[in-house]
Amino acid sequence: MNVTKLAPSILSADFGCLEREVASVVEAGCDWIHVDVMDGRFVPNITMGPLVVSALRRRFTCTLDVHLMVEQPESIIPAFVEAGADVITIHQEATHHPHRALQMIRNTGLRAGLALNPGTGLDGLPYLADDIDLLLVMTVNPGFGGQNLIPATLSKIASARRQLVELGHGDVLIEVDGGINEHTIRQVHEAGANVFVAGSAVFDHPDRADALARLTKALMS
Ligand SMILES: O=C(CO)[C@H](O)[C@H](O)COP(=O)(O)O
Numbered sequence: 001m002n003v004t005k006l007a008p009s010i011l012s013a014d015f016g017c018l019e020r021e022v023a024s025v026v027e028a029g030c031d032w033i034h035v036d037v038m039d040g041r042f043v044p045n046i047t048m049g050p051l052v053v054s055a056l057r058r059r060f061t062c063t064l065d066v067h068l069m070v071e072q073p074e075s076i077i078p079a080f081v082e083a084g085a086d087v088i089t090i091h092q093e094a095t096h097h098p099h100r101a102l103q104m105i106r107n108t109g110l111r112a113g114l115a116l117n118p119g120t121g122l123d124g125l126p127y128l129a130d131d132i133d134l135l136l137v138m139t140v141n142p143g144f145g146g147q148n149l150i151p152a153t154l155s156k157i158a159s160a161r162r163q164l165v166e167l168g169h170g171d172v173l174i175e176v177d178g179g180i181n182e183h184t185i186r187q188v189h190e191a192g193a194n195v196f197v198a199g200s201a202v203f204d205h206p207d208r209a210d211a212l213a214r215l216t217k218a219l220m221s
């Protein structure tokens with residue numbers, strides 16, 4: 001699997017000038033934008049909803065990668081489909097019926113992602129792998145940007161990659177999210193990840209092209 005993608009998370013962008021913020025990373029070459037949706041229940045924070053996704057959709061053609069940190073995502077999936085998301089990821093812990101939620105997403109023709117919190121194991125993977133395009137291994141506890149990567153998640157990424165290959169789904173993307181920066185990106189890549197969400201490592205840096213170039217250099221080193 002040779003695909004590698006950097007997906008800047010707009011959680012760390014300046015929401016007062018979001019269009020300009022997104023343009024800064026698109027102009028620097030990014031074709032994925034990670035959108036963190038938080039409901040104040042599944043995680044303690046509240047962020048944005050489908051209106052922001054549809055506003056981004058009107059202005060940008062890049063892949064909108066929507067990470068739903070919401071309880072019972074089934075109820076809100078149609079609104080994000082309508083808004084123009086390209087990838088919708090739900091948390092296994094947020095629903096009794098992850099399989100149904102993934103099928104809801106796939107049935108619309110979108111790519112479906114399954115996210116796992118740091119404390120969640122890979123037990124469901126054999127039963128859900130047929131229905132996912134992406135596995136999001138959270139490398140921090142979800143809810144906030146700017147946290148440090150939890151080292152124990154590295155072995156989970158490696159196990160997930162191994163299991164996906166054994167299950168005949170080596171083409172499923174493994175996305176990592178939380179604490180990805182110049183010092184951690186290579187480790188998670190070596191473990192088997194190929195989509196790298198980076199919020200503070202990109203948007204806390206005034207020169208976005210430089211921030212992305214540093215991440216790419218660290219990834220390739
Ligand atoms: O899902 C998330 C938090 O729940 C964010 O995508 C993630 O935290 C990105 O921020 P950073 O790169 O600063 O850790």
Ligand SMILES: [Fe+2]
Binds near residue numbers: 035036067177
């Ligand atoms: Fe995220």
